[in-house]
Amino acid sequence: MGLISVVGANGVQGLAQIRQALAAGHDVRAISRHRSETLDVLFPQVDFRPADLLDEPSLLPAFEGSDYILVNHPVPLRPYRVEMLSAIGRAAKALNVRRVVYNTATWIPDKPGDPFSYGDNTAIINALFRTGAPATVFGSVLFMDNLQTNWAKRHIVDENRFHYPHGPSLRANWISLDDVGKVMVHSLDRPDFEGSWMNIGGPERLSPMQVCEILSQACGRTINYDPASPEEFGAMLAAGLGDAVPAERKQIFANYIRDFYVYNNSAPTKPFEVDFAQVQNRLPDIQFETMSQWASRHDWSPGSKGSGE
Numbered sequence: 001m002g003l004i005s006v007v008g009a010n011g012v013q014g015l016a017q018i019r020q021a022l023a024a025g026h027d028v029r030a031i032s033r034h035r036s037e038t039l040d041v042l043f044p045q046v047d048f049r050p051a052d053l054l055d056e057p058s059l060l061p062a063f064e065g066s067d068y069i070l071v072n073h074p075v076p077l078r079p080y081r082v083e084m085l086s087a088i089g090r091a092a093k094a095l096n097v098r099r100v101v102y103n104t105a106t107w108i109p110d111k112p113g114d115p116f117s118y119g120d121n122t123a124i125i126n127a128l129f130r131t132g133a134p135a136t137v138f139g140s141v142l143f144m145d146n147l148q149t150n151w152a153k154r155h156i157v158d159e160n161r162f163h164y165p166h167g168p169s170l171r172a173n174w175i176s177l178d179d180v181g182k183v184m185v186h187s188l189d190r191p192d193f194e195g196s197w198m199n200i201g202g203p204e205r206l207s208p209m210q211v212c213e214i215l216s217q218a219c220g221r222t223i224n225y226d227p228a229s230p231e232e233f234g235a236m237l238a239a240g241l242g243d244a245v246p247a248e249r250k251q252i253f254a255n256y257i258r259d260f261y262v263y264n265n266s267a268p269t270k271p272f273e274v275d276f277a278q279v280q281n282r283l284p285d286i287q288f289e290t291m292s293q294w295a296s297r298h299d300w301s302p303g304s305k306g307s308g309e
Helices: 012-023 037-042 056-063 075-094 116-130 144-148 150-159 177-189 208-219 230-239 247-264 276-282 291-295
Strands: 003-007 027-032 047-050 068-071 099-103 135-140 196-200
Touching: 003 012, 012 027, 012 037, 012 068, 012 144, 012 177, 047 056, 056 075, 068 075, 068 177, 075 099, 075 116, 075 247, 099 116, 099 177, 116 135, 116 247, 135 177, 144 150, 144 291, 150 208, 150 230, 177 196, 196 276, 208 291, 230 247
Parallel strands: 003 027, 003 068, 027 047, 068 099, 099 135, 135 196
Antiparallel strands: none
């Protein structure tokens, strides 16, 4: 056991990691620019220290005393991940942190070729490893919890439709954020994970129609498949960034999401798929939940709010 600092603690990924770290018996410190009301309500017992990932000197006092650091990058700052992870790695090494675990939140290419924007993950992982900090990286391919966000859930609960930019042939190993948190916490004391990276996903490879069947069962009514265009989806996600994000940065993000889904729907690399047998073999102590199990834990009644609302 030890003190885990969770970077990006206010977001849904960070909150799930705090939940799993506490469940495993660790002390937890939340790291973000500001402490959120959600963090106060869910985890009032958790220590908080402010830090700006683009202000490297702020990281040393934030991480001081930490045994481990779990890292999630802020979505609007995605273009600055090399700088952020390099700074975190340098701070962790200076403080003799036992392990840094980074969640890329997307697939990591496993061979050379044309990995589209996924190639950025390789550059970021290399930058982190080159700091000399003991580190582990997981590429979680697609989150079940995306369906509980305000830009996805409202279509499901109020309009009875799965409105997502997945073409009919696109299959994905959706994984819950709680399972991502379990994996990250579990890896902290695994010496075989130090200096390595691994793609992770859930136990089922689901088509959009299969997702609809699961959501229909969870909702108790028929949820229809109604794919969004990549351009529409990009604009919707960019709008969800809020007024604090400049319009120019929102447009860059919208274009990225559009191009991301154009690529993913036809990419021969199949970035939303993982070899789950290999994942389970490497992580035999983790009981991964199915989408049906995950969906049964959530409220799908009409009018129910998604995260971010």
